[in-house]
Amino acid sequence: MPVSLADIVSALPSDETWGPPTTTEALVDGVPYAPYSKSDKLGRMADWNTEGKDRDGRGGRQQYNRNYRDQQVYGAGTSSLFAIQVAEDESSFSVVDNTRTSTKTRGFGRGGATFIRGRGRGARDQRGGRGTFQRVGGRGGQQNNYYDNRGGRGGRGRRFGGWKDYDKPQRNRDSSVNIKPEWQMLEEIDFNRLAKLNLETSTGEDIDSYGFLYFYDRSYDKQPVKSIERKLNVVDRAAYNVTTSQDPIIHELAEKDEATIFATDNILSMLMCAPRSVYSWDIVITRSGNKIFLDKRDGSSLDMVSVNENAADAPLEASEGNKDQINFPGALALEATFINHNFVNQTVIESENSKFEMPHENPFYNPSEETEPLASKAYKYRRFDLSLEKDEDPLHLIVRTELDAVVKNNISGEDQLLVIKALNEFDHKAQGSGGALDWRTKLTSQRGAVVATEMKNNSCKLARWTVQAILARADVMKLGFVSRTSPKSNDRHVILGVVGYDPRKFAEQMNLNLNNGWGIVRTIIDMVRAMKDGKYVLVKDPNKSLLRLYEVPAGTFEDDDDGPGGEEVIEEGAE
Helix, strand or coil: CCCCHHHHHHHCCCCCCCCCCCCCCCEECCEECCCCCCCCCCCCCCCCCCCCCCCCCCCHHHHHHHHHHHCCCCCHHHHHHHCCCCCCCCCCCCCCCCCCCCCCEEECCCCCCEEECCCCCCCCCCCCCCCCCEECCCHHHCCCCEECCCCCCCCCCCCCCCHHHCCCCCCCCCCCCCCCCCCEEEEEEEHHHHCCCCCCCCCCEEEEEEEEEEEECHHHHCCCCCCCCEECCCCCCECECCCHHHCHHHHHHHHCCCCCEEEEHHHHHHHHCHHHCCCCCEEEEEEECCEEEEECCCCCHHHCCCCCCCCCCCCCCHHHCCCCHHHCHHHHHHHHHHHHHHHHHHCEECCCCCEEECCECCCCCCCCCCCCCECCEEEEEEEEECCCCCCCCCCEEEEEEEECEEEECCCCCCEEEEEEEEEEECCCCCCCCCCCCCHHHHCCCCHHHHHHHHHHHCHHHHHHHHHHHHHCCCCEEEEEEEEEEECCEEEEEEEEEEEEECHHHHHHHCCCCHHHHHHHHHHHHHHHHCCCCEEEEEEECCCCCEEEEEEECCCCCHHHCCCHHHCCECCCCCC
């Protein structure tokens, strides 16, 4: 008799589900049941000597990966309890020699150099590439830390970097400016977005020039005699660092409607190199009608020269455990700033008969009030076009650039304009040195390696100097190498050498893209142009790679002005 569909449906269970009954029982015939994988090998019933997978022992990275891989197999979480022991049980044997031994370290060499190697696949001289190592004790017992990140798979052992430092606490730095509650945050810009910007701009045009330049002393380009060190002297000269809105020449250009945006090379270079910065900084932006002024605060971090800002292990603050006061980040920045001022004044030949005069005198110097002679400095006001095709009106920027000296070309005899800067070495063995070489022994024989290390540890500082030289259309950028006479004293220095570079070629070596910098400037300007007239502050977050734009009350920072006109004379510190 055929069965109808209605009979089949009526025969189905009335419950919502059907199939084998589900149970939460963990017992099979009253015996506890532990799930296991078919690939598991059964060994001892219980092994109380088994250690966890997190121990620092044999196997390295491969053992670490294997333990986590096996956890994905059903029941493999308990396999280590029943792991078969291939080696013979040695618990019944006793050790006659009680000398402590370690299978993880091997000590040899002068000064107790200890190499820590991973013994798994990828250790040194094995498959997987060069192994990793850490040198704990240097020659003579000095504490040098060298680490190599070029190891292949397997061998572990270094204490810096890698998965063992994934939970290393991040440094908490302070902001360069106190963010007040009444400030309103308008924009938040991540560095990843800034790095993708691009704007092609011409080399700019000169509007006017002020000041004068002394000729550079070529004797500093020669290699110093080994037995004689050239000391860095204190040369008291009047140098000015006037912000944009207090520059009388910029005020005249703004009244003549020569441009829309006004800035100095010090401020503009920081904005163009923002993605390279680590420390906090801030720029005050004022919009008045269709004019925009980029300013700095008095005593701003933009006036200071940072040291090893981009190093993997940058100098520590006192709160972070650094007990060496002269190697605090603030102390190093102050030392580097005064070294730069003294170095520029010392490397020029001061002669009133032979100097390069600009069309106009220094606009900030008043001989009736100043007691110190004027430093060699020329100011060139240059205009750049930041317009786009979609813009109805042209968008121009005027920047005040600076030059330090002039030199005759050896071949053509033409005058070449120079920008002079100084890199400083504090202690290549101290914390925060960033793996720097000893300049006294390596600068002559391994100059390329010394400069490459400085490019890594001071990427932001060198990028800013290069941008400033290109903005001023300098022909050569002179980099001096200045070191402490003694690593324990920061008031005496020696000049180890001077090297000249073409700023544009140096930018290529650093992978510095000026079009990206101009794109960043145009993006920030477009944000401000879309807002109402007022005062704004652009702040680099001290602990994150992002910028924040705040709207602040009109009178903010005005109480901190120093004297009429806000002119700041940089006094040279005593060496």
